[in-house]
Amino acid sequence: MIFDNLLSLFSVDMGIDLGTCNTLVCVRGEGIVLNEPSVVAVHKGTNKVLQNGNAVGWVAKEMLGKTPGSITAVRPLKDGVISDFEITEAMLSYFIRKVNGKRPLVKPRVVIAVPSGITAVEKRAVLDSAERAGARKVFLVEEPMAAAIGASLPVVEATASMIVDIGGGTTEVAIMSLADIAQCESVRVAGDDLDESIINHMKKAYNLMIGEQTAERIKIEVGSAAKVEEDTTIEVRGRDMISGLPRKTVITSEEIREALQEPLSSILETVTRTLERCDPELAADLVDNGIMLAGGGALLRGISVVISDATGLECRIAEDPLTCVARGTAIYLEHLEEWKGTMESEID
Incomplete structure (x- = not known):
């Protein structure tokens, strides 16, 4: 030691x-x-990383969906x-x-x-x-x-702190007290599923195939969980599923909001389930302490409003939730x- x-x-x-x-x-x-x-870029069929092991991170992300047959971005x-x-x-x-x-x-x-x-x-x-x-x-x-420690919640004190961490692959909902987790649930529905919902919506409504990066851009620019401002539009480019040719179309923030409802309802159910299983004394603390949102998903417009409406508790977004x-x-x-x-x- x-x-x-x-x-x-x-x-x-x-x-x-x-x-x-x-x-x-x-x-x-x-x-x-x-x-x-x-993200890592490798030679197809092997696990050999390109550029002498340096095709990782931003370099590899730029290749996502754009690689030739011999390269895979994973x-x-x-x-x-x-x-x-x-x-x-x-x-x-x-x-x-x-x-x-x-x-x-x-x-x-x-x-x-x-x-x-x-x-x-x-x-x-x-x-x-x-x-x-x-x-x-x-x-x-x-x-x-x-996430709770990073968001400056009083996790070591004898009071309940609740965090909802919406990442890329999982959403973590936890109630903590005395430096330990009292109640917790992890659900594999998060940012990636929001992107997937946008991709599926574009296929069904417009017969347009779009990539993950385009779906993420749509989510960031016009995506929302609740109506918080005037509806806006965005131009989307992709491949027509019928003709196979490149095409562009214009979509509204309202239809993206509708497309995101299914994964968002799964996240809301997880939050309410965790609260239902919480001890009465801890639940009493949460009336005053509320819920803290962290992770990239916390940046989705209106998500704090939706969680607050569903639980009746005050919902705040952590400072710099991504980190x-x-x-x-x-x-x-x-x-x-x-x-x-x-x-x-x-x-x-």
Whole structure:
């Protein structure tokens, strides 16, 4: 233990928010130092990463949906968990190398945020990937706890704090008190499902095929959960499903709002289910404390209004919701000695 603490003086210990859409890395004392898409470009049929292992993140995201037959742009995480072990390892290795330098003197200790609903096998996959990617020691922290700490909620106090973290692959809903999770539910419906709903709507209503990046742009520019401003329009380009030729069309924010209702209702059901299972004393606290929204999905217009209407509780959006989990892992790093007992590591 003393030797490990001594090594930590020379290592660049880091916290990683290993997300389905984006991976954020923060370093103890420096804050967030890296924010890149969780995308890797590989030679088709192999797991060999292009550009000598450097076609990761922004470089690879630009290739999504635009690659020739010999190249594949892969997102190695699906629904918040590892779907491709080797490619995740290559991605983590690239990010650790980028933050830590090419040949670090001492390997870093790494805190990784994982969805609360993942299985023991999925946790083992994250631990093994991080170790093989160059981590000296790996600790896992549950995403809702990291998000709540990053959002400055009083999680260590004897009062209820509720977080709804809407990421790319999973939505985490948790009620916390006394530095632990009292009630939690993880559902694999989140930002990616909102994009998928937009893609399906364009197919059904306009016979137009669009890609993931176009769907995401539509969601960001005109998507909403409730009517919060005047309806707007956006021009969408894609491939006509009948003629097979490129085509463009104009759609309204109102029809995108309708298209998003199904995945949003799943998220709302998860929030209300978690509240229904909550202890009465904690429920009483939430009347005053309300709900905090984090994750990229918190930026969808009107989502706080919809959750507030469904629950009757005040709903606030965290400051910089996209980085809440990463900031939480950074705070964990600073208090590693105190909180180590509450985390899972490779020595379990």
